[in-house]
Amino acid sequence: MSTQPPFQSPVGTHDVYGPEAALWEGLIAHFAQAAYRYGFSMVHTPIFEDVGVFNRGIGEHSDVAKKEMYVFEDRGGRVYALRPEGTASIVRAFVEHQPTTPFKAWYVTPAFRYERPQAGRYRQHHQVGVEVLGTDDPAVDVEVISLAWRFYQSLGLTNIRLLINSMGHDACRSVFVGALRDVLSEHKDSLCEEHQKTFSDNPLRVLDCKKDACIAVTDAGPTLPDFLCDDCRGHFAKVTSGLESIGIAYTLTPRLVRGFDYYTRTTFEFVADALGSAQNAIGGGGRYDKLAEQLGGAPTSGIGFGSGIERLLLARRAEGVDAPLINRVPDxxxxxxxxxxxxxxxxxxxxxxxxxxxxxxxxxxxxxxxxxxxxxxxxxxxxxxxxxxxxxxxxxxxxxxxxxxxxxxxxxxxxxxxxxxxxxxx
RNA sequence: GUGGGUGUAGCUCAGCUGGUUAGAGCGCCAGGUUGUGGUCCUGGAGGCCGCGGGUUCGAAACCCGUCACUCACCCCA
The missing domain is CATH 3.40.50.800 (Anticodon-binding domain)
Known part of the structure; x- marks a missing residue:
């Protein structure tokens, strides 16, 4: 470009066209096909919601809520936010309409986070995902994970790892968090600069810290699996044995807590090693058995996952997969x-x-x-x-x-x- | 938010320590004796060298600012 045009796509956003758009079309078609096979129906919700939908759901102490949300006030003085992720809106819709359960929804949506863009990270990215509300049967956890796994396979991805953990339910997790907080408090001065200040608000975040200082402290501290109650332990065992029964390999990752506060019990993440960078997570999700209540509904179990379209395509490229995902050749x-x-x-x-x-x-x-x-x-x-x-x-x-x-x-x-x-x- | 790199035709880039009509490849368009695609040949269109200011006899090249892109940190998809 010899000279910048008067208007360009906003910082951190991209236009998708040409061969890239054909890959998107194919990727979404593959996901729709997988969702259909598993009995999911497509759901559309607004891309903006009352800011409380996200604040209550993903947690006010999460990075996303604290500094990454696109919040704005409309002409009527209502405070809205552009959705930073897919789950909260679906659960809000579920609470609002009370459909029969199990409620199984799939979606494709843009997601917005205000942060400095870099490889594989944008202010507007796109996700495909599913949610199931109304059952905590571990077989559903297995279905959701296998849907993701089979979908990745259909894209030609082979170098993917599934990281999995259980965060327990309210009671056992709070015991763990208490124990963790005690240890962190005891070794406060050894934590990284940031977490010395913030560890008390959300101790779980420290488990996610990549600084050697924090890792040293948390390595010596309590681990989640040791604190699970019998119910949660049993639930998780059924999830892992279910995965084994269909040949899906997983890596137990006690540190895996993920960025949103609403997760309970099963949490998981898919990483593409071919990406190599820090942005190697191509998808993730978990169970959120308290979220419906937090959004004003009756207690309802739920689980889901989301996967980033841009990162999936980056991972495909990194693995050297170049087969088209859909035939768009004219006759x-x-x-x-x-x-x-x-x-x-x-x-x-x-x-x-x-x-x-x-x-x-x-x-x-x-x-x-x-x-x-x-x-x-x-x-x-x-x-x-x-x-x-x-x-x-x-x-x-x-x-x-x-x-x-x-x-x-x-x-x-x-x-x-x-x-x-x-x-x-x- | 913090730091590094880059910004020359649609795309990928050359332009040596400043010297005066700015180049290549690909792509695009038109031809190669008038009805035909992949190769090849010829010709053509297309750039106030991101923008503004400064230094200089002279700047795409040097300095300052600004915008944009990009990579990294944080964190995530």
């Missing part, structure tokens, strides 16, 4: 040099017959139109010039035939669909 390209625009009714007819059909515009030369036809990737070209027009015929040329000279023949206009069916097999 037919119509070349019309009659000057009478016979192409318009012809392409309409072909499209109605079910063929993906392109054409050229602006009355360009045959050579020029053939170039465009070739680049479009179309399987066949239909040529109509004055000769064909006069004879009531169409020249059908197989653009993907190895033999340049023998690849074409004349067909009566009325027989064109039959000829195409024979050649294309559809």
């Amino acid at each position: 037919i390209f119509v070349v019309d040099t009659t000057g009478d625009d016979v192409a318009t009714p012809l392409v309409d007819h072909l499209r109605s017959a079910g063929y993906a059909t392109l054409r050229a515009f602006d009355g360009r030369s045959m050579k020029s139109q053939m170039k465009v036809a070739d680049r479009s990737g179309a399987r066949v070209a239909l040529l109509i010039g004055p000769q064909e027009q006069a004879a009531g015929e169409i020249t059908l040329r197989d653009l993907r035939s190895g033999d340049f000279e023998q690849a074409q023949r004349r067909v009566a206009s009325n027989d064109i669909v039959a000829a195409l069916q024979e050649l294309l097999g559809k």
Whole structure:
């Protein structure tokens, strides 16, 4: 760009077009297919909500709520926030409408977080995800995790690890948090600079800290699994054995607490080692058995996960997977040099017959139109010039035939669909 | 929020320690004796060198500011 245009996409946002957009389309189609197989229905909720929906859900002490939310006031004085993640809105909708359970929703949505962009991290990124409300059966945990896992497989990803942990429910977790807080308080001066100030607000965050100082303290401190009550321990055991029964490998990760406060019991994260960087988490989720209550509903168990579209595609690239995710190659390209625009009714007819059909515009030369036809990737070209027009015929040329000279023949206009069916097999 | 790097045609980039009509490859358009694509050849369009100011006889090149992009820290998708 020699000079910056007057308007550019906002900092940390991107336009998606061209081949990249085809990957998005394919990725979403694969996710929709997986969701369908598991019995999920698509749900649409607003991309902005009362700021309380997110504050109560993800926790006021989380980084996201503290400094990353896009909060704004509308003309009526209501305070809203652009959604920073997908779960809270779905649960709010569930509480509001009280649908029959289990409520199984899948979605694709932008998510907004105000932070400095870098590789794999944007102010607007996009997620696909699912949520299940109304049951705490560990078999559902297994289903949600396996849906993610099979989805990643369908994208061609192979170098993915599943990290999993249980954070327990209210009672056993609070005992753990208390024990953790005691230890942190005791070794307060050994913590990293930031957590010396904040450890008391949310001790669990310290488990996530990557500073050696904090790691040294928490390594010697209590670990979550030791504090699980019998119920939570049993629940988690069923989740892991369920995963084993369907051949999904996992890594027990006692430190895994994730960024949102609403998680209870099962939490998990998928990392793509090919990404190598700090931004190697391609998806994550967990159970949130208290969230519906926190948003004003009846106590209702829930679990879900979200996965970042941009990062999934980065991971695919990093693994060297370059197969297209969806076929968007046209069947037919119509070349019309009659000057009478016979192409318009012809392409309409072909499209109605079910063929993906392109054409050229602006009355360009045959050579020029053939170039465009070739680049479009179309399987066949239909040529109509004055000769064909006069004879009531169409020249059908197989653009993907190895033999340049023998690849074409004349067909009566009325027989064109039959000829195409024979050649294309559809 | 903090720090580093970069900003020259649609894309990827050259432009030596400042010297005066700014280049290449790819892409795009048009031709190669007039109805045809992949290769090849020829020609063409397209850049106030991110923006503003300064130093200088002279700046795309040096200095300052500003905007943007990018990478890293924090944290996450």
